[in-house]
């Protein structure tokens with residue numbers, strides 16, 4: 269007996285369809301006073317690669333809705349080559365989570381450093397500027413399955429974090445703050 273063939277639903281796209289890499293040379297005008305590359309330069313490149321990846325998957329114009337955690341693990345130097353590798357890790361109805369890995373490379377010294385990994389939530393927009401449905405995602409490796417589930421869990425955690433933060437904010441009053449800040453390195457001057 270032959271196993272029944274199964275196909276992805278129509279319109280679904282594989283992760284590989286939109287994988288995007290941008291490599292850019294870090295020129296002196298990108299540096300701060302300390303001679304290292306401005307964090308903002310890297311953020312701008314990350315936003316660019318996230319856009320390209322998301323727009324390819326969506327087949328539509330996209331906007332950045334939120335960014336999850338940008339931790340700079342190592343400084344980037346002038347003359348380094350910075351590569352940003354982006355892939356769609358998760359899709360909802362109109363949103364996509366694009367995972368971005370950033371590496372910097374000193375080609376002369378043959379040193380490659382992982383500078384950060386971040387997750388950009390991008391939303392597709394239609395011609396009326398309304399969120400537009402995006403194609404489903406075809407997962408072709410175990411790593412892609414793991415990333416999809418990780419993104420789903422991150423989304424759930426973000427929702428409960430947001431609710432908890434709202435509760436904390438609503439409960440904060442001046443007298444409680446004065447008490448809890450007693451051991452902190454601040455001076456209340458009022």
Ligand SMILES: CC(C)(COP(=O)(O)OP(=O)(O)OC[C@H]1O[C@@H](n2cnc3c(N)ncnc32)[C@H](O)[C@@H]1OP(=O)(O)O)[C@@H](O)C(=O)NCCC(=O)NCCS
Nearest residue numbers: 331332333334335359360361362363364389390391398399
């Ligand atoms: C983000 C934005 C598209 C959401 O629009 P909205 O009308 O509130 O749409 P919805 O509530 O229907 O949400 C649409 C999708 O975005 C997701 N979303 C909305 N806000 C989000 C946020 N802060 N973080 C992550 N996802 C978000 C929703 O979960 C939903 O996903 P789904 O369809 O996959 O379930 C809208 O607020 C916007 O255009 N913001 C400005 C974006 C921009 O200009 N970015 C550049 C900044 S300089």
